[in-house]
């Protein structure tokens with residue numbers, strides 16, 4: 001069977017213009033080894049974006065592999081609706097232990113998008129049950145919270161979201177990083193707003209937009225002052241990506257609701273959780289016939305295999321002192337990127353911890369410069385994926401210093417190649 005032909009015949013890839021896809025030779029991944037992916041031809045690539053921002057301790061980590069295999073010998077799936085199971089309980093306990101203070105309740109789902117949907121619905125229903133009609137949310141311009149209709153409603157990236165406008169609910173957009181703008185929106189609308197939702201510190205999908213220091217803390221203070229809930233979407237930033245376990249912890253912020261997904265299973269399996277406080281939880285308590293139940297739940301909510309992978313992932317943070325070991329690598333990454341920021345054709349390098357966006361400049365949209373860089377990087381043995389003309393680097397936390405050097409060198413060479421190709425075609429200005 002010709003895999004590539006079958007892919008072209010039957011698959012429809014996410015966030016992909018299929019017309020372009022079928023014109024290029026795809027890489028078909030067969031296996032992986034720590035921080036490298038291996039394709040069906042046996043070629044090896046550094047996993048420069050953690051398999052879409054979710055791998056943490058590397059691929060095929062023996063401890064996570066073992067935890068999943070062990071769980072497989074017990075039960076692969078059993079529902080959380082009306083039943084419970086050990087991995088879900090133990091992982092919830094662990095999540096509460098490492099989360100910002102006050103987040104004591106864990107509601108599972110299976111993707112970042114559903115974790116955000118759940119936070120929005122919980123916030124809305126919480127106020128509803130307090131007798132308050134609060135139907136609006138404040139989110140940030142260029143926000144990304146997922147691809148389901150509710151999470152798209154609070155999203156703010158025109159390219160992804162504007163087509164669906166007629167399907168979306170109305171949201172107030174605040175200017176990222178601008179405390180005064182958030183204060184203005186809250187003072188004008190506080191009584192109708194259920195929650196403010198933000199990606200703490202870094203807006204990933206927007207192209208790694210880094211907020212000014214102190215912004216998140218000020219947003220927390222404003223939410224308190226105006227009596228509005230704060231949702232932190234830690235789907236991208238969580239599990240060490242910014243250098244702390246959660247990005248909120250850099251600013252000692254405890255949100256009312258926190259969404260986690262991507263890294264929660266170490267990048268092994270789909271799992272997400274929405275964490276919240278006793279205050280929100282208690283707002284849903286009542287007798288059966290009061291119908292204050294949170295009517296939400298997915299078939300695979302809290303899947304035992306995924307929870308087992310999650311538990312092993314969190315244990316590894318302790319056993320391998322992942323965050324401690326990471327700090328040197330973050331410093332090294334900063335050093336390695338300094339010359340990249342000065343490259344011809346690079347507008348800016350934005351970074352927080354292990355989340356990096358390298359913005360190219362001077363390319364027309366149709367040149368697909370970001371994509372060209374990823375193709376050049378593949379030829380050199382690294383997988384990166386751009387956001388438009390922003391090259392993203394977000395390696396697994398387990399990447400070695402040598403691999404990190406190789407990843408940045410490949411990225412640098414690939415950018416140089418694409419910029420040089422452009423410059424040779426562009427006639428010099430008179």
Ligand SMILES: *Cc1c(COP(=O)(O)O)cnc(C)c1O
Pocket residue numbers: 110111112113114116144145146147199204205233234235236237261262
């Ligand atoms: C990726 C992401 C999501 C969506 O997660 P999925 O698992 O892809 O649905 C939500 N919020 C943020 C901040 C993300 O980066």
